[in-house]
Amino acid sequence: MIEKEILELRHKLHASPDLSNEEHKTAAIVKNFIVQHHPTEIIEGIGGAGLAAIYKFPKKGKTITLRCELDALPIDETNKLDYKSKNKDISHKCGHDGHMAIVASLALWLKQKPIDSGTIVLLFQPAEETGEGAKRIIEDEKFKNLHTDYVFALHNIPKEPMHNIILMDDGFSAEVLSLIIKVKGKESHASEPENGINPAMGISEMIQKYNPIECFGPIGCQLCHLNTYSYKHGTKILWDFTGQWRIALYTANLEYT
Secondary structure, eight states: OOOHHHHHHHHHHHHSOOOTTOTHHHHHHHHHHHGGGOOSEEEEEETTTEEEEEEEOSEEEEEEEEEEEOOOBSOOOOSOOTTOOSSTTOBOOSSHHHHHHHHHHHHHHHHHSOOSEEEEEEEEESOTTTTOHHHHHHHOHHHHTTOOSEEEEOOOOTTSOTTOOOOOSSOOSOOOOOOOEEEEOBOOOTTOGGGSBOHHHHHHHHHHHHGGGOBSSOSTTOOBOOOOOEEEETTEEEEOOSSOOOOOTTOSEEEEO
């Protein structure tokens, strides 16, 4: 059975999501929870909004880091949960709220069953969804000074039995290699399209060219899938997960991710 305060923490995190690189409020929620369970030290601002809770034990030993993610996704939450997201167009859809609750709950376990040697680091990483956070963490002197020997991460698997850990020899889940293609056009008045260059036309042709690259019947772990799900024009980002394309005609610059 999951302890009540862990469930409450997960619900609070779920209701207060932050986007990548903006996770300061989320980090504060985690910190306020962990300080109640007497860490040796808390280090803030690792790799951005990152947070580390350090537990040192009497005898010398290995330093083990247990890492999870702070950020949420730019998706509006439409369900009717009592703890649904309070932040418009932002929600936890990848389980990071659960991961944070799991790692933070180790503070209770370490308090109840302290070990006799080594150091445990509970690490809360920013900007996982954008691919920026891990690099910033390992380059940050605050993290380097921890001299960690091992780093472990986890991912929840819905509907699996509680109190089980799944280990695999090969790949566990899909990973993403992201790219951004920028197409530059030329502005013109809507009444004079012949004087402009519409980048949407080039983007639409590229989308058509993606199909031959798609592979939906992978052999083993080989899978190729290009998921074009967002575009940006000017300074506004529009997200569309429905497969419907809303192209702004005659904008001078479009960027697809």
